[in-house]
Amino acid sequence: MVGVEGRLVATSRGRVRGAVGGDVVSFRGIPYAASPIGALRFAPPRRPAGWSGVREAAQAGPAVPQAASRLELVMGRRSPDWNEDGCLTVNVWSPLRALEDETPRPVLVWFHGGGFSSGSGGWDWYDGARLAALGDMVVVTANYRLGALGYLYLPEIGAENLGSQDQGAVLRWVRENIAAFGGDPRAVTVGGQSAGAYSALALAVDPRTAGLVDRVVLQSGPWGLQPQAPDKAAEITEAYLRLLDVPTGADAGRALRALPVERLLDASGRLGAQLARPGDATPPMYPVLGGAGLPTDWQRALADGALEGKPLLLGTTRDEMTAFFAFDPRIRSLTATGAQDVLSHMLGAQSAQTAQSAQAGEVYQRYAARLPEATPAQVLTDVATDALFREGALKMADHHAAGKNATYVYRFDRRPAEDEHALGATHCCELPFLFRTFDSYRDSPMLGRPGDGERALGRTFATAIAEFVTTGSPSDWQPYAPAAPARVRHFG
Numbered sequence: 001m002v003g004v005e006g007r008l009v010a011t012s013r014g015r016v017r018g019a020v021g022g023d024v025v026s027f028r029g030i031p032y033a034a035s036p037i038g039a040l041r042f043a044p045p046r047r048p049a050g051w052s053g054v055r056e057a058a059q060a061g062p063a064v065p066q067a068a069s070r071l072e073l074v075m076g077r078r079s080p081d082w083n084e085d086g087c088l089t090v091n092v093w094s095p096l097r098a099l100e101d102e103t104p105r106p107v108l109v110w111f112h113g114g115g116f117s118s119g120s121g122g123w124d125w126y127d128g129a130r131l132a133a134l135g136d137m138v139v140v141t142a143n144y145r146l147g148a149l150g151y152l153y154l155p156e157i158g159a160e161n162l163g164s165q166d167q168g169a170v171l172r173w174v175r176e177n178i179a180a181f182g183g184d185p186r187a188v189t190v191g192g193q194s195a196g197a198y199s200a201l202a203l204a205v206d207p208r209t210a211g212l213v214d215r216v217v218l219q220s221g222p223w224g225l226q227p228q229a230p231d232k233a234a235e236i237t238e239a240y241l242r243l244l245d246v247p248t249g250a251d252a253g254r255a256l257r258a259l260p261v262e263r264l265l266d267a268s269g270r271l272g273a274q275l276a277r278p279g280d281a282t283p284p285m286y287p288v289l290g291g292a293g294l295p296t297d298w299q300r301a302l303a304d305g306a307l308e309g310k311p312l313l314l315g316t317t318r319d320e321m322t323a324f325f326a327f328d329p330r331i332r333s334l335t336a337t338g339a340q341d342v343l344s345h346m347l348g349a350q351s352a353q354t355a356q357s358a359q360a361g362e363v364y365q366r367y368a369a370r371l372p373e374a375t376p377a378q379v380l381t382d383v384a385t386d387a388l389f390r391e392g393a394l395k396m397a398d399h400h401a402a403g404k405n406a407t408y409v410y411r412f413d414r415r416p417a418e419d420e421h422a423l424g425a426t427h428c429c430e431l432p433f434l435f436r437t438f439d440s441y442r443d444s445p446m447l448g449r450p451g452d453g454e455r456a457l458g459r460t461f462a463t464a465i466a467e468f469v470t471t472g473s474p475s476d477w478q479p480y481a482p483a484a485p486a487r488v489r490h491f492g
Contacts, residue, residue: 007099011177014051018094019058024129025094027181028122029061032173033088033166036145041257042152042159044292045088045169060122061089064146065261067269069118074323075428076444078123084149084261090170091121093128093139098182106470107183108217109140109174111167113194113428116286117147117268124440131435134459135466138183142170144199148240148268149261151285153233157253164293167199171212189469191217193431195286197314198222202287202294205306209293215472216307217465218314219434220427223392225282227289227297236284239274243267278330279342279380281321281388298392302399311472312400313465314393315410315488319424321384323446326421331377339376340364343383378422389427398482406472407480410464414457414492416448425492433458433491434465461491 007018007025018027033045040046062083069075098105112119112126121141128139143166144150150163175185190213192200197218204213228236241248244267246255256264272284287294301307325331334342344360368379393409401407412430415423423429429446432438436458438450447454467474480487 007096008054009099009180011180013048014055015053016055016057018092020096021129023096023133025096025099026127026129027057027092027094028059029086029089029091030055030057031061031086031088032090032142033169035085036088036149036162037084039257041084041149042154042157042162042253044158044162044165048088060091060120061086061143063087063120063122064143065149065265066114066118066146067265069114071114071323071428073327074423074426074444074446075125075431076441081120087143088145088166088169089122090140090142090173091128092178092181092183093132094181094183095132095136095138097136098138104179104184104187105137105182106135106187106189107138107140107174107178107185108135108189108191108469109142109171110217111142111144111190111192111196111199113192113196113220114146115281115283116151116163116195117283119146119195125431125437126435127437127440128435130437131462131466134436134462135470137466137470138178138181140170140174140178140183142167144170147283148264148285151287152240152256153228153230153237153285153288153291154252155291156250157256159253161287161291161293164199164202164287164291167203168206168209168293171203171209175212187214188212189215189217191219191465191469193219194222194427198225198287201298201301201307204310205298205301206293206295207306210306213310215311215469216313217468218312218393218396219430220316220320220389221314221393222281222388223298223396224388225286227287227294228285230288230290233285233288236271236275240267240271240284243270277342277345278328278334279325279346279384281324298396302396305403307400308403308405311406311408311468312397313408313410313468313474314397315412316385316389316393317412317425317427317429319381319385319415320389320427321381322421322423323427325377325381325384326423326426331380334376334380336364336368336376336379339380342380346384346387397480401480402482408468408474408477408489409480409487410489410491412461412491414454416446418448419445421445430461430491433461436462457492464489464491 018025031048
């Protein structure tokens with residue numbers, strides 16, 4: 001049945017036809033939830049309608065409505081391809097042999113990053129074909145609602161961590177359907193990068209989805225970002241509604257569902273500009289603590305043993321925060337005093353101002369002493385990289401390994417040979433290496449011009465991740481032990 005016409009697979013809602021490419025069959029743009037339009041905008045995900053006949057699955061569905069990414073200057077620009085109608089879809093890459101024999105393959109369900117405000121699992125950046133072939137495994141990517149459409153906090157109309165609820169619906173779709181694609185629904189690794197990593201961990205520890213997750217891969221999760229408190233989220237919602245001239249109360253849902261989606265995106269942009277502060281990478285709207293999909297923060301979840309028994313692989317890049325700071329003239333021009341003021345805000349507004357300033361000064365001086373040739377911006381970048389990404393990753397690894405759980409930790413160190421903007425190994429830089437989609441990152445400063453060395457590094461990195469997904473134990477990688485930096489594997 002395999003040939004130029006592709007491969008037919010029967011899902012719970014209807015048959016789909018994939019496209020054969022080499023040793024992999026790709027199935028793109030399969031609905032896992034109904035289109036979030038009309039009455040379903042700002043509503044929890046619903047099962048999609050079924051279809052008769054065969055649905056062609058050669059092309060990814062549209063992205064979720066969104067503005068341009070904050071990281072376009074780092075990763076490269078994308079042409080807008082969004083549409084609210086038909087955006088909640090999954091993409092599946094299956095080894096051809098998995099559809100021909102009766103041996104189910106392990107599955108990787110991977111969620112894209114983008115600060116809960118941009119991205120798409122259907123973009124060619126995240127094409128899973130090479131990874132599926134390399135690991136002889138099934139790879140799944142997905143879209144989930146973003147920005148106000150995904151994280152507006154208005155529980156009275158049903159709007160509560162909708163993006164997180166979408167992700168849970170993806171896992172339930174995988175449990176129900178992945179066997180038809182040659183995957184093993186009882187061997188599912190959930191992973192992601194940045195906001196996708198934050199989401200993957202939430203899925204792994206939330207009682208409503210934890211049973212659907214067997215292993216976890218976390219790339220550059222912003223672990224220093226605390227979930228949004230409900231009262232703070234409510235304040236931001238009120239500010240957003242004012243920008244739209246939408247009254248609060250029972251009619252808010254009706255008004256929001258009647259507006260053109262472009263108006264919603266425009267107001268999100270204006271809200272972000274109002275809330276923006278130098279050095280603050282916090283998105284205006286993101287998962288709310290206690291809401292659907294996020295019953296508690298990751299620290300409490302780990303302390304309560306919610307991740308026990310699940311093998312964990314996690315890591316960071318060496319210079320995460322250059323992605324947010326390198327192109328910001330407000331950061332580049334900081335004096336030492338200005339950098340300490342930014343750091344004081346980063347440390348949290350709950351502290352008394354004098355104590356907060358003193359702590360910021362102490363932290364800044366400690367890092368500056370280690371980096372005697374660094375500018376204030378570079379010192380601040382190093383502090384922020386540790387505070388937002390690395391410290392939390394190591395605390396998580398220490399806790400998980402101390403419980404005798406299989407734990408693997410990496411740091412991605414490769415920097416482009418021509419590094420005009422001093423990005424180093426910045427946030428997102430490992431993505432072309434994981435998926436080996438180098439040609440899709442045209443004019444990307446974080447990648448530069450990849451050669452044979454980069455392609456070999458990509459194979460090494462992707463092989464390690466694939467071995468973890470398929471066996472739980474990557475070869476040539478010593479498991480992490482608490483407070484054992486020598487056991488952090490460095491790539492590049």
